[in-house]
Each structure stands twice: as C-alpha cells, then as structure tokens.
Amino acid sequence: MDFKNKVVLITGASSGIGRETAIEFAKLGANIILVARRKDKLELVANELKQFDISTLVCQCDVSKKDQVKEMSKTVLEKFDSVDILVNNAGFAIYGSVSDLSIDEIESQMETNYFGMIYCIKNFLPSMLEKKSGHIVNVASVAASFGLPGIASYCASKFAMLGFSEGLKHELKNTGVGITVVSPIMVRTDFFDHHSFEKMPKYSPTSLSSKTVAKAILKAANSPRLEIIVPSIVRVAVWMKNTFPYFINPILGKSFKKQLDSTKD
C-alpha cells in the first residue's frame, strides 16, 4: 500500500512500539497524529518526525477517559477530514497474582487496553465508513491467546481486544474498512518499567525490537488477516494450545507460575 499523504493516528505514540511505528509510517510519507498522556514525550517524537516532509499533530489524551477521546477526535477530525489508519497501541500491564492486585489495578488495565481501543474505534469508525476506506490496527499480544499466571488481568484485556476485533471484522465485511490485530511476544520497551515488574528478569533472549513490531503494524495496515502474530513461528504454539490444550497449557502455566512464586520470595 502507498502510505504517502495517508493520515495515521497512533495511540501510545510517546514511547516504544508506538513511537517506532510513527517513524516507520513517516518514512513512507504518511501524516501522523501522535496520541498519549505525556505531552513532553510526544513533542520529542514530533521533533524527530520533522526530518520527513509530513504533517504531525500532537494530542495529549488519556484513552481510558471517554470524554478526552471524544475531545481528541474532534480536534483530529477538524484538522484532517478522517483517519485512514487507526493504530490502537496504548497499553500497559501490572504484574502480580489476582489475590495481590487490587480491583482498581485490574480495572485500570481493562480501561486503557480494552475500553481505550473501543473509545477510539467508536469516534473514528463513522468517518471511515462514510469514506468506505480505512484500516484499524489493534496491538494486542500473544497474551491474547494464553491465559498466564501473573498477568491474568492483562491477558483478559488482550483476549477481549482479539474477540472484539474478530466480531467487528465480520461486521465490516464489504464496507471498505479493515481490521487486523498485531500480537507480538515480548518486546524491548519501557513496558516493563512498571514497578510491579521489579523482580522479573528484564527481557528474554528472544525478545523483539520495537522496530520489528512497527514493521508488522505497517503490514497489518494493509492486510486482510484478522491476526498477525510476531514472530510468525509463534502461530505454531497458538495452534498447539488450541489443538492440544492439555499438553501445552500445563507446561506454560507451570513455568509462569514458578516465575510468579519466585517474585514473592
């Protein structure tokens, strides 16, 4: 797909995967709307994008607050008539067992990761449908396919994202608007800076760069597929889990539970 002059909105653009995705789209001449809560970080990304001949708009917005998303979408749609590609990437996790996490901590992950995506889709989908074109890319995780100890509520938010996207994909058939979920394994970003991950090993040797995931997001923006798992070999593990749940689930569960127990020592 030719992304030149397309309008791309990225939530969670102030760091990690979102920032890298903004750079990759900008390289191809797309106009970029950067959305996140930390305005200073967004301004830094906008400065980096100045080297490309594109328009950039910085929008400070907490996607978990539906009034803020509505206000942000008004600003965006006043400047650009519609958004061609909506990347719902804002998200975070709080590590800990369900017994140790508070209800507020569990809710907050759902509010940003799941409802934040819903609020953005509800505000930008109408103009996409009117134009009969556009693509939504939802950044989930392999945690959308595996319920894991220590991140149960994060997994739930990503399962929800995948289920919602699958349902919406059927509804969007023949409308000209597409939707694809990108599900990476561990990525080297600030994601693990949350204090709850303090006692965890920082990254596994197989963890990805945010550039690898950004490239998958660009591919997803023009894909007829429901889900792109990064790296694609992990599809085998998802297939194994769905086909032989009694085999793969205990292995994964045991290893993640061991890690969870070790952080309590």
Ligand SMILES: NC(=O)c1ccc[n+]([C@@H]2O[C@H](COP(=O)([O-])OP(=O)(O)OC[C@H]3O[C@@H](n4cnc5c(N)ncnc54)[C@H](OP(=O)(O)O)[C@@H]3O)[C@@H](O)[C@H]2O)c1
């Ligand atoms: N890193 C991984 O291993 C990994 C693996 C699979 C999937 N993912 C997913 O990838 C996405 C991006 O994460 P990342 O790895 O790039 O982590 P990151 O570097 O921590 O980036 C997270 C981004 O989300 C934004 N954000 C968080 N809460 C927000 C809110 N309420 N409203 C608006 N923006 C919000 C943050 O910006 P502000 O703080 O400025 O708001 C930041 O820009 C997440 O959805 C995550 O679940 C990550």
